[in-house]
Amino acid sequence: MIHAAPRSWPAHIEGGRVERGVNVPQSYRLVRRDARGDRTVVRLRSGATFGGDEVAICAGPCGVESSEQLEMAARAVAAAGANVLRGGAYKPRTSPYSFQGLGEDALKMLRHAGDRYGLGVVTEVMDPRDVERVAQYADMLQIGTRNMQNFPLLREVGATRMPVLLKRGISATVQEWLLAAEYILLGGNESVVLCERGVRSFDVATRNLLDISVVPLLEEMTHLPVIVDPSHAMGIARLVPPIAIASVAAGAHGLLIEVHPDPPNALSDGAQSLDCAQFQQLMRRLAPIAEFAGRRLPRRYPERAVSSENVSNPDSAVRSSRSGVRLA
Template identity: 55%
Template sequence: MTVIQMQETSTSLDMARICDSLERQGCQARVVPRASAPCVVVSGKIADKAGLKAFPGVGLVSETNSSFPLASREAGLSEPGPMNIAPGLFIGEGMTVVMAGPCSVEGRNQILETARGVKASGASVLRGGAFKPRSNPYSFQGLGSEGIALLMEARRETGLPIVTEVMAPEDVEWLAPHVDILQVGTRNMQNFTLLKALGRADKPVLLKRGMMSTVDEWLQAAEYILAGGNTRVILCERGIRSFDKITRNTLDLSIVPMVKSMTHLPIIVDPSHATGRRELILPMSLAALAAGADGLIIEVHPRPDEALSDGAQSIDLQAFDGLMRRARRLIEALAAESESPLCSLRIAM
């Protein structure tokens, strides 16, 4: 594939001329809107590649064999610096973000108590499910729009941005104005209609890896969102299904440094879903940070044994506070290594 990055001063007429020329050569040209400057993704053999740079408005022209050119480092389309995911909050390029909160919003007291606690311990984003895709139809499915209202109240009180899952394409438009980050769960990673809708949304997207998906499939799912013009995609490794049932899933930590070498998109780790066991959340959180993850998303509940969903993989507020203290010490140790590529790491608060 060929990726043509346009100049900021380029016009719609400039892009129309390029696309017309490419299509006359038998190529497929797709214009991708971007905040900085649009780009054109070209499939097919271009007869006159040298002539592309002669068109008005053309900036960088790059070649890539990647099936996800917009997400790939090869195309050189990364925005400079860390990614802005909420007012005053950035991730990547040394900025580590910890998202914490309950699997499900169960009620006002529960979510406010959790929000206050994780905020005090240093979390930078409040997570909470209002619409819950559950394997069993009789399991608690979340509070729906009432849960969103409670998350918004928690945000007003604590100042924490909120991340919650969106399950259907038709929900994106009404939900986006009320939350800070939209999450795609493991079961919806290849819901392409949903991904296309998120590509048109002006909100960061947290894209969880499918429980049975390859890295290539995961990054191609991210490409759907990027191709719609939304450049703010955060990847989340949440464990994959394997033959071993000692843990709920198998946390594939080896892909953290691998994915970071393949894409400019930030990647965080979910040790809660990856293990399904609260005693493993601390060690796997630290292991994820040591592997180079840009952040964590952790299930925290004031009383995990009373949780309506995923209590076994949730930690209480005291345990989360201890985890954050350990995480800070680890990050400080990594930052002290002057030759380490992680030397600028710090937790965003």
């Protein structure tokens, strides 16, 4: 009989209890906490960081619906202090009849808004064939919950040098999640950020069940940064602020929050989206919590910042020059 070898396997063999020992490698060797001496800090071209002293704030609409809608959202989240603009161009919807996104037109809008308001851009990529296209506009590629184990997609983003936001699968264990990250690192891309967004449970009181305990747990298990998406975890806008605050207090390196200028009329996920005023209020509440956790909210860099005085006049916002991000 052949067994995976325990630490004392030579003694077992000598005693005749096993025929042969087989050394089984660690299942996730590259993402392990002790795989490197320091913790990974993922930096976007915009200057936003994940894993350092700042709490990265990624905010924006679930889906890009129009240039006007995105302009209003980007202006508001930048003024409130966010440093990354989120928005869906390609939407993985449960129903084929739901809004599927505007595709490359939305990518162009995201890039324009990000440059205008000094925000990094994170957006989801769903198909390996779209990675190069999305990478031309985005600063960070998001792998959504439905694609956490889309192995061809993981390999494709692993072959880039683009920062990747890897969401936990809706029913994934922590080990499965880390193994998905291992696929990306194995391809040579070490710029990976993990995102806890809740898992499916028997309880339907909230959209998902947020596993906030995974934040300090992953701090021990991996060198990769971890952020939290309270919007998809709760599915109810009024519950997003307290969960966002709790996540930062637990040690999350960032938040992914849905913000829409008119949530009741949003084409997707309006029920869980904060309006612009609610997001601004949340940011005020987060500042002392981040300090308590030994971090700080993002600094608005002068050459990129949009002040509260000029958000009413978007033409006065500073444009940042940027060339498209290409695959390595």
